[in-house]
Amino acid sequence: MGEKRKENFSILLKKTSKTYFKIKLYESALWADQPGAKDGLYRLKVNGSWYSPRNIKYDFMSLIEVLAFFRDGLFSVAEDTPAPQTKRLSLPLGTRVRVPNGETVKEKPKMDRGFVGLPAFLGGDQQWHVFVSIVGRRLVQVPIHELEVV
Structure with a gap:
């Protein structure tokens, strides 16, 4: 039986009439009883299957993570995919850093201390960035190569 829930967004990625990805986003509120279902997060269905980068049944992603996933899919069908200039680090949310x-x-x-506030993403400059939560400055976008893990 098909999914009865109504998606909030859908993205169709095509190249010369061949479909590469069909992505549907569902608000996490539809699974309010599941851990990790917070406002502003989404569950993804890709080509008819639930997508989970962390290999858990009910995985929810922020819009930044969704856009990074979409960007990676777009690059996978592009002729000339630019290579990132820095290595992506796995920095869990809440990791203490200096910037x-x-x-x-x-x-x-001079360095400020903060916490990683959002997952790493590839910026338009082809550098990996994270948003760091710093007291008095909110979320600050910082290239990963400028961070020091405390």
């Missing part, structure tokens, strides 16, 4: 704040003392960068 340069733009100021220097005796030619050494």
Whole structure:
């Protein structure tokens, strides 16, 4: 039997009339009784199967993760896929890090402490970035190569 829940978004990725990906997004509120089902997260169905990057039954993703997944799918069908310039690090949410704040003392960068707030994503500059939660500054986008894990 097919899925009875109504998707909130659907994305169809085609190249010269050949379908490569059909992605449907469902709000996590449809599974409110499941762990990890928080506002602003989505469950993905890709080509008719539930998608789980973490290999759990009820996996929910932020829109940033969804867009990264879509971008990776787009690059997989592109003629010339640019290679990322830095290695993607696995930084779990809540990882404590230090980031340069733009100021220097005796030619050494001053660092702020914070926590990884969102999963890593490939920016338009082909560098891996994360958003870091820093007190008084909210979420700050930082290239991974500038981070120091505390």
